[in-house]
Amino acid sequence: MKKTVIGPFSQLLTMANIPVKGALKDEQLEVIxxxxxxxxxxxxxxVGKFTDLKxxxxxxxxxxxxxxxxxxxxxxxxxxxxxGSRAKDYALRNxxxxxxxxxxxxxxxxxxxxxxxxxxxxxxxxxxxxRANHHLKSGITTxxxxxxxxxxxxxxxxxxxxxxxxxxxxxxxLIPTCLAAHMKPKDWEGSALAYLEExxxxxxxxxxxxxxxxxxxxxxxxxxxxxxEIAPYFKKARAMGFSITVHADQFSTGGSETAVHHNAVxxxxxxxxxxxxxxxxxxxxxxxxxxxxxxxxxxCDFTPARKILDAGGAxxxxxxxxxxxxxxxxxxxxxxxxxxxxxxxxxEVLAGITYRAAAALELDDxxxxxxxxxxxxxxxxxxxxxxxTYHQGQLRPNGxxxxxxxxx
Ligand code: NIG
Ligand code: FE
Numbered sequence: 001m002k003k004t005v006i007g008p009f010s011q012l013l014t015m016a017n018i019p020v021k022g023a024l025k026d027e028q029l030e031v032i033x034x035x036x037x038x039x040x041x042x043x044x045x046x047v048g049k050f051t052d053l054k055x056x057x058x059x060x061x062x063x064x065x066x067x068x069x070x071x072x073x074x075x076x077x078x079x080x081x082x083x084g085s086r087a088k089d090y091a092l093r094n095x096x097x098x099x100x101x102x103x104x105x106x107x108x109x110x111x112x113x114x115x116x117x118x119x120x121x122x123x124x125x126x127x128x129x130x131r132a133n134h135h136l137k138s139g140i141t142t143x144x145x146x147x148x149x150x151x152x153x154x155x156x157x158x159x160x161x162x163x164x165x166x167x168x169x170x171x172x173x174l175i176p177t178c179l180a181a182h183m184k185p186k187d188w189e190g191s192a193l194a195y196l197e198e199x200x201x202x203x204x205x206x207x208x209x210x211x212x213x214x215x216x217x218x219x220x221x222x223x224x225x226x227x228x229e230i231a232p233y234f235k236k237a238r239a240m241g242f243s244i245t246v247h248a249d250q251f252s253t254g255g256s257e258t259a260v261h262h263n264a265v266x267x268x269x270x271x272x273x274x275x276x277x278x279x280x281x282x283x284x285x286x287x288x289x290x291x292x293x294x295x296x297x298x299x300c301d302f303t304p305a306r307k308i309l310d311a312g313g314a315x316x317x318x319x320x321x322x323x324x325x326x327x328x329x330x331x332x333x334x335x336x337x338x339x340x341x342x343x344x345x346x347x348e349v350l351a352g353i354t355y356r357a358a359a360a361l362e363l364d365d366x367x368x369x370x371x372x373x374x375x376x377x378x379x380x381x382x383x384x385x386x387x388x389t390y391h392q393g394q395l396r397p398n399g400x401x402x403x404x405x406x407x408x
């Protein structure tokens with residue numbers, strides 16, 4: 001078996017041995033100076049001082065200059081499978097119309113549904129590949145991707161099949177999530193309950209048999225589904241062995257309570273969460289996922305990340321990259337900016353896009369650099385990890401390794 005030691009890195013942050021929940025101080029970060037990583041068959045065999053790891057029977061991949069090495073970023077919430085653009089919505093919002101007003105007037109999610117239905121599966125695959133490859137260059141080695149712009153059994157299947165196919169053609173790992181409960185489709189003539197029943201009875205079994213997704217998401221909001229409507233849908237999903245995740249408390253509350261009630265792995269958005277929801281989440285096993293890209297895209301409040309962490313909650317940070325509310329898609333910029341507004345330590349920001357993001361996706365094989373984990377890691381051209389958030393996304397990685405293989 002071929003063994004290779006990669007290094008030396010000026011600093012290596014393992015992101016290991018930190019809790020999933022609660023506030024973090026930078027002193028809790030495990031930082032190894034002049035470090036190396038030993039790779040065997042795409043997995044990490046050892047992490048330590050580069051000079052200690054070198055030996056005669058091991059290959060060496062030398063890294064030049066100053067470098068800080070971290071686990072590859074994990075973007076735990078995106079909608080990068082879509083067609084079309086919503087630049088018009090963006091301009092309308094900036095002229096004073098609200099997200100919900102635009103949605104009611106025919107823009108919003110439904111506009112992307114129309115464009116995505118018109119696209120072929122191949123066009124969707126090409127779009128995912130283009131976006132995922134762009135994100136890989138910025139250090140993102142795992143991306144969660146939602147459906148939710150199909151909103152019929154067949155169109156949701158087209159999206160999830162496109163995500164599965166794209167996954168086989170790129171280095172990045174894509175984690176698919178079924179978001180057929182994104183909104184009640186405008187062309188569905190029955191009730192919301194009947195739509196959800198159609199999806200759960202006809203789509204859920206195919207997701208299992210075709211191995212298309214293990215995760216079920218729903219948008220709980222006045223413009224989408226109520227906690228009451230979603231209850232039988234989530235119950236059925238849980239009974240079939242799916243994990244639950246929720247678009248919660250984006251504009252109004254109710255979603256995070258539903259998430260905790262159904263033992264969801266994550267509640268995402270939370271811009272409207274109050275002290276009551278923050279306490280509820282903190283006491284639960286549900287991970288809070290902040291989506292600063294949606295706050296920046298919509299021009300609204302950030303998720304109360306500081307309060308969530310101080311209450312003892314678990315906080316991941318994701319881009320929500322989508323054509324409507326979060327068109328930027330730059331995870332590191334968004335996480336860094338969230339840090340400045342919410343007063344987060346480097347440890348909290350970096351954990352939010354590595355270890356804690358892995359927890360939000362129930363992936364225990366990544367997010368830290370330690371023996372046995374997938375060899376997904378990135379390097380930045382600096383000798384001080386504090387420079388990474390300081391440059392708010394403008395300091396770009398000079399190395400990205402996926403399964404131990406350097407792609408950039
Ligand atoms: O996470 N909130 C609902 N869903 C997406 C928006 C999708 C869209 O606007 O197309 C979100 O922000
Ligand atoms: Fe979203």
